Amino acid sequence: MSNTETREWLINVRISLLILLAALMCLSTTANATELRLNPAKVKGIDACGECHKETVKAWKKTHHSTTFADMPRSDEAREIADKMGIKRIKSESDCLTCHFTVAKEKGKEKPIAGISCESCHSAGKDWIDIHSDFGGKDVKAENETPAHKVERYKKSEAAGMIRPGNLYALAKNCYSCHTVPNEKLVNVGGHEAGSNFELVRWSQGEVRHNLWYSDDNTEADLNRRRMLYVIGKMLDLEYALRGVAKATKKAQYAVAMAKRAKRALAFLKKIDKTVDNNELTKIIAIAKKAKVSLNNEAVLTKAANSISAQAKMFSDKYDGSTLSGVDGALPAPEKYRGTVFGE
Numbered sequence: 102m103s104n105t106e107t108r109e110w111l112i113n114v115r116i117s118l119l120i121l122l123a124a125l126m127c128l129s130t131t132a133n134a135t136e137l138r139l140n141p142a143k144v145k146g147i148d149a150c151g152e153c154h155k156e157t158v159k160a161w162k163k164t165h166h167s168t169t170f171a172d173m174p175r176s177d178e179a180r181e182i183a184d185k186m187g188i189k190r191i192k193s194e195s196d197c198l199t200c201h202f203t204v205a206k207e208k209g210k211e212k213p214i215a216g217i218s219c220e221s222c223h224s225a226g227k228d229w230i231d232i233h234s235d236f237g238g239k240d241v242k243a244e245n246e247t248p249a250h251k252v253e254r255y256k257k258s259e260a261a262g263m264i265r266p267g268n269l270y271a272l273a274k275n276c277y278s279c280h281t282v283p284n285e286k287l288v289n290v291g292g293h294e295a296g297s298n299f300e301l302v303r304w305s306q307g308e309v310r311h312n313l314w315y316s317d318d319n320t321e322a323d324l325n326r327r328r329m330l331y332v333i334g335k336m337l338d339l340e341y342a343l344r345g346v347a348k349a350t351k352k353a354q355y356a357v358a359m360a361k362r363a364k365r366a367l368a369f370l371k372k373i374d375k376t377v378d379n380n381e382l383t384k385i386i387a388i389a390k391k392a393k394v395s396l397n398n399e400a401v402l403t404k405a406a407n408s409i410s411a412q413a414k415m416f417s418d419k420y421d422g423s424t425l426s427g428v429d430g431a432l433p434a435p436e437k438y439r440g441t442v443f444g445e
């Protein structure tokens with residue numbers, strides 16, 4: 102080769118390498134692309150809910166769910182996790198968005214607008230926000246709504262995706278899908294905690310509590326409801342722990358934490374089963390006992406988790422807590438509730 106030929110050849114090689122590198126970078130961003138929990142185009146945002154739910158927004162602003170928006174990205178711990186994950190900007194295109202932020206589409210662009218918001222738990226509002234608050238026309242007040250319209254309104258709101266307080270399983274499922282931190286790499290590589298020591302009564306009746314619509318008192322959930330929260334919480338804990346083990350690929354921190362979580366949740370459910378006579382609960386225990394909690398068992402564990410989910414949903418729909426007095430001794434006392442209750 103002449104000198105010019107060699108130079109051209111080198112340039113070509115360099116260009117090819119650049120193209121290859123660019124392609125690889127594209128591939129890796131697609132592989133890491135964040136799976137958002139809500140469709141950004143359907144997210145209305147805190148202010149939209151606040152038009153009518155003023156007190157609730159006030160209560161929410163004091164929670165970690167709200168303050169994480171500003172505080173988390175600034176913390177040293179977050180920077181450390183992000184560095185280990187190879188994430189530059191925590192608030193954009195990162196794995197952190199799924200659980201710490203709410204992303205909305207504004208003027209054609211997706212961006213994080215808040216921490217864990219109303220819609221993270223009640224679902225994105227665009228399709229139901231108008232339906233759920235319409236008592237039957239502009240001039241009709243709550244007290245004049247016909248019973249038939251009310252039934253229809255609730256049905257339509259739920260069909261449009263709203264997660265209402267009555268649907269305990271769906272509501273609580275959200276908590277567990279974040280709080281079990283189902284992301285192996287984030288835990289094993291990033292060093293993020295592998296889920297929290299989450300118990301549904303304790304964690305929902307403290308700072309998160311916002312029973313502020315039907316009265317201003319923000320009273321705790323009543324006894325029957327707390328019984329339901331307690332039992333459904335343990336069912337969901339087991340379901341999500343099994344999903345975690347099912348997806349785990351390495352015998353490392355994440356898999357070990359999920360396996361421990363499954364074992365602990367099952368032990369709690371067995372204890373409850375001794376004091377409560379309940380068909381769905383007994384079935385859930387039998388399903389879990391048959392599924393071997395180990396790596397490389399994805400199909401079996403996922404199937405078990407799905408069956409547990411079906412039973413837990415049924416449990417949530419069928420009971421109101423009045424038959425669950427057997428768990429009263431296990432219900433956490435108010436001083437154990439997590440964080441400060443709004444208004445207290």
Ligand code: HEC
Nearest residue numbers: 145149150152153154219220223226230233234243265266
């Ligand atoms: C135009 C006023 C208005 C807006 C805006 C609004 N709501 Fe409501 N919301 C209401 C009214 C009125 C009720 C009471 C309905 C009832 O009594 O059944 C209510 C009830 C609720 C309930 C309890 C429903 C139940 O079944 O007990 C939830 C949850 C809720 N809203 C969430 C939201 C969220 C989340 C947003 C924002 C995406 C929002 N709301 C926006 C007026 C509004």
Ligand code: HEC
Nearest residue numbers: 173176178179182183196197199200279280282283284297
């Ligand atoms: C799968 C859900 C999930 C993802 C994804 C996630 N986190 Fe978290 N993170 C949580 C939960 C849940 C907690 C709260 C645990 C608790 O309080 O017990 C938390 C707590 C934290 C904390 C400690 C509390 C604080 O705000 O200082 C930091 C720091 C943190 N996460 C950083 C990150 C970073 C950085 C990313 C992205 C690389 C990330 N998280 C991704 C669920 C997640």
Ligand code: HEC
Nearest residue numbers: 150154157158161217218219222266311312313314315322
């Ligand atoms: C972390 C999840 C979560 C977030 C965030 C959240 N909610 Fe809720 N919401 C719940 C749960 C759980 C209940 C039922 C509580 C209970 O029974 O004690 C509920 C109940 C309600 C109710 C019924 C209240 C009543 O008086 O009976 C309304 C209205 C409501 N939420 C609106 C909102 C609005 C508006 C926001 C945002 C400012 C919001 N929620 C944020 C989980 C959440």
Ligand code: HEC
Nearest residue numbers: 165166169173200201217221275276279304305309439440
């Ligand atoms: C979209 C993900 C997500 C959902 C859904 C969610 N959480 Fe959280 N939650 C988090 C993250 C992330 C943190 C940590 C925030 C921080 O400190 O930076 C947190 C923090 C909390 C805290 C404060 C813990 C502390 O540090 O004292 C409580 C209590 C809590 N969550 C309860 C709940 C309950 C109850 C539900 C369901 C009704 C729920 N969360 C649903 C992600 C979520």
